[in-house]
Amino acid sequence: MCWIIHKSRLLYPTLHSCCCKTIHSDAKLKDPFTLAQKDLTSLYDDIKKELFVSKEELKSLNRAGAIAMISEMIHTASLVHDDVIDGSDKRRGKRTINEVWGERKAILAGDFILSAASMALARIGNNTVVKVLSQVIEDLVRGEFMQLGSKENENERFKHYLEKTFKKTASLIANSCKAVSILVNSDPEVHEIAYQYGKNVGIAFQLVDDVLDFTSGASQLGKPTAADLKLGLATGPVLFACQQFPELHAMIMRRFSSNGDVDRAWQYVLQSDGVQQTNYLAQRYGQEAIRQISMLRPSPERDALIRLTEMVLTRDK
Structure with missing residues (x-):
């Protein structure tokens, strides 16, 4: 992603952002991995x-x-x-x-x-770049501490989950994108576009990951299913499922530590619309990432980042 942003130079924001419908009707978008292959190798x-x-x-x-x-x-x-x-x-x-x-x-x-x-x-x-990327390390540690705790209030719990998701996953992507944009462009507006793109695609990535913990087999994921539940973690699908199965609240507070908690929570999630709601939320973050990056002038690199976002939203492992 850093390579693609660097190659795009991020020089000219468009006067208006393209709507998602227009983006998807364009000619086939460039495969981001093909575009960056020479550098990535x-x-x-x-x-x-x-x-x-x-x-x-x-x-x-x-x-x-x-x-x-x-x-x-x-x-x-x-x-x-x-x-x-x-x-x-x-x-x-x-x-x-x-x-x-x-x-x-x-x-x-x-x-x-x-x-x-x-x-x-x-x-x-570059002192500004050093400051931006140093923030990533701080966020990773703070996110890990946040993962150790939970909130009793349902609304605070979801806010806590999204903030933890940003710090543990999206901050790295957001600040890396911003750091590259700082090196190739002096416009603070462009720096913010790069940051917001990375933030939204990063959160979307983690939301999809949390869904796959319930929908993909161990062979696809390369790790056991229900891994988050076994670690005592309440991710998006579980938090949404709480709206239909209040019994989950007590399980969340004891971090699924009682006998049978993991299996019961798993069943509640699958019987609820928690997976669908989390997928929908991931789509919203993905569309916001596309909206942000579409503020830049059309180029193969910009289109590759749009395609990358679509790949994040449709991955199955």
Whole structure:
């Protein structure tokens, strides 16, 4: 995503945003992965060099490329730490680092990746970008703390859930998009468009992920189904299901810890419209992401970001 935003240059906001109907009637949109393939193929090698080659030997990346690398390193470190916190032994069908090496080494591995990302961030030499991407790390930690708690009031609970979703998932995307836009454009309005696009597509992504926990099999997800319930987490489908099955409130407050809670909550969600409501909410965030990015002048890169949003909304794993 950082690469595509960099290539678009984000130079000319249009005077009006295109409506979603017009967007979908355009010619076939460019596949975002095809558009960024050349740059993305080197990203993994760049990360390996950042981790294992002395700083004196590192070739300097262009600054947008460095942001893509830093963002992925922060993301990877957060996943390593998440798996330790959750006690997960699988991620996307593969054994987790803590399963292979143990918790202590996994924690240190995540710390090491994060420290290397911080060093790379300092080398960019733009204080505003450093501040923007540093916010991601703070949000990740705050989001993890928020996940440990819950709210008794139903309205506060949903607000808590969406704020946690932003901090744990969408902040990384939003601030990475904003950081790239700062490097290639001096217009604060464009920076805000990039941020809002990333924020909305990030929240949509997580909402879809929360739906898939109830609708996809373990083989598709690469992790056990009902994983969030087993961790004591009440996601969108559960919170919506509360409106039809008030019995869920007590289960949420005790984090599904009593015998039979997970199975009963699972059944309540499937009997309710919780999945459909969460899907609808994801669509709303996705359409807002499209509306935001459509404020920019038409280009293959802008259209690729629209296509990327559509892929987020229709994914099944």
